[in-house]
Amino acid sequence: MNTDLSGQPEFVQDAAAFAGEALLMLRDWALSPEAWIQFGLLIAAYLLALLISLRLKGKLRLALTPDAGAQGALPAMRRGLLLFLPLLMPLLAYAFAALGETVALSVFDEGAVIAFGKRIFLFLAVRSFVHHILSDPLLKLVGRYVLVPVAALYALGLLGPLMSYLNALTVTLGNISFSVMALLRGVIAGSFLFWLGGWTTRQSAEFIEQQKDMRPSLRQLVAKVIEFGIFGIAFLLLMNIMGINLSALAVIGGAIGVGLGFGLQKIASNFISGVILLVEGQATVGDYVELDGGQAGRIVKMTARSAILETYDGRWIVVPNEDFITTRVINYSDAGSANRYEAPFSVSYDTDINKVPAIIEAAVATHPGVLSKPYPPDCELRGFGDSGIDFAVEFWVNGIDDGPNKYTSDVLFLIWNALKDNGIEIPYPHRVLEIKGQMPKASA
Structure with missing residues (x-):
């Protein structure tokens, strides 16, 4: 039945045309012996992957599981590999389907059916990765609402046309112009890069804390330098992935400079003071200090802007780093003296x-x-x-x-x-009472 859609919006006409092409393709597949053979190869790939994964999972889990309480880089890596066991079956099915696609192309010179099945297996792998492996809330959110839909569009063959359409849509902010596709790439890549940066920073900080031959202040300084370096590289990579010319950020840099000049002097001062504290080591984590204003406590954390003191009654006092530079500070401990x-x-x-x-x-x-x-x-x-x-x-x-x-x-x-x-008496106050005159008589 023919329906006139000339009066409908363009995306409705495109969707109708795509649906018509899909119906024709399904009809051709249903009437083609080659398509049924490819479908059989897909089923064989799935069953073979299922059989192999069932046999391998138990052995891999036994081989990768470290001893209880084992610490170090190797046990941590083995625990990380255990998390990827749910991907074994869909990835094996994808590999076997790719092998079947090669066979179909060499025999029939056509492999659309098995190529479609291969993309479905890849979609299942991505879905399993998001639901069973990702644990970080941000990455899980991005995976659920971005990565899984992208994999579904790729499986249906719609990703290419959609990317072309999104590349044509541009967003302009001042003298910075980028496409919607670049923005989506930035969201995905940025989430991964900054998660990877946070994970790398935590691992580096744990490794540096184990270096007991380094001064505590030097450990803090090295950890902060690594943190700033990692996130700086992540930011530059993100700008490159989004296709933004870094020279266009000069306007933003100028705005930040004006902000520092007017409203962010204290933040800049505290940041520089924190760097000075870490370099000189006058006060570091673990020291018990008393400030000129009377605040006293043990330093439990030092950030880029402030230090956190914990008093003996369990309260936390947030002290700007500038106070350690511009006022008198009494350090009672100096990290254990x-x-x-x-x-x-x-x-x-x-x-x-x-x-x-x-x-x-x-x-x-x-x-x-x-x-x-x-x-x-x-x-x-x-x-x-x-x-x-x-x-x-x-x-x-x-x-x-x-x-x-x-x-x-x-x-x-x-x-x-x-x-x-030793029979030594601990004294208590003695008082001598002197009464002048006669003692008063007691009344009857």
Whole structure:
């Protein structure tokens, strides 16, 4: 039945023409012995791939599965290869169909049916890849809504005409002009490149953190340089893939320069300050610092813009990198150096104070966290108080005392027990009450 579509939009006419061609092709296939032979070759390719994959999957899984708890590059690579086992069957079917297509072309000089089946197998492989292998949310989203539809269009033979149509559509932004096809390529390639950049950055950071002979600040600096380098290369590759002339980005660069001049001075200052901190190593991850404004905590993370301090009560303080350069900063730890603390105490005036230093120094030295270097515990006489004689013991430890709650508390317990064991009294306030005149008489 002929239908006049001359009054319909162009895409409706194109779709109708394509549908008509498809019906004619299916009719020719149904009446062609060569087409049925190719269809048989497709079924044979599918069954052979299914049989081989069923036999190989168990052996490959056994061979690739690393020992439980195994760490390192080789076990990680073997676990990664295990993820691709779902692709074994469709890829084998694709390979066998390609072999069958070669046979059909050499015998019949025609292989449209088996070529169509081969593209279907490739579509199944792409679909399996997106649904079973991709785990990153961004890549999975791009695969589901971009990669799978592209594979479906390729299987149906529509990808070529669609690409030609999208290449003809252009988008212009100022003096930058690119096609819709270039934009789609950029979305796909950009998602993959930046995912690959993030993965490479994480692997590099883990490797650098294992290099304990490097200073912590140098490790941070190398990790940041690698991160900026990887994403810079990814950006340049993306621009090349999209076909954008890099000289056209001069306008964008000028706009960024103006923005830095007016509204982004602090961001630029903090970024440069962060680089200076990493180079000089004055403060790095793991150090306990106190800023001029009173904020204190251990540095748990350093970013391009700021450092994050974690206080002892679990709060995080975000401190701009510029504050470490322009204000006074007290670094208590310097990535693990020893620190000195003291614990004050008093004894009774009836005590032979010449014996106290030796008793206390020996008791404090038994604490496993107290160091003998750079100095052993040192008990000093500090003064004569109202109720007793004041002493203090100085001791060195590797780490930070949480006020009097970590090392000082343990040391005070040791002092208390040592004084009790030696019969030395710990004084408490005494007051003398003087009553002038006669004592008042108690009433009956």
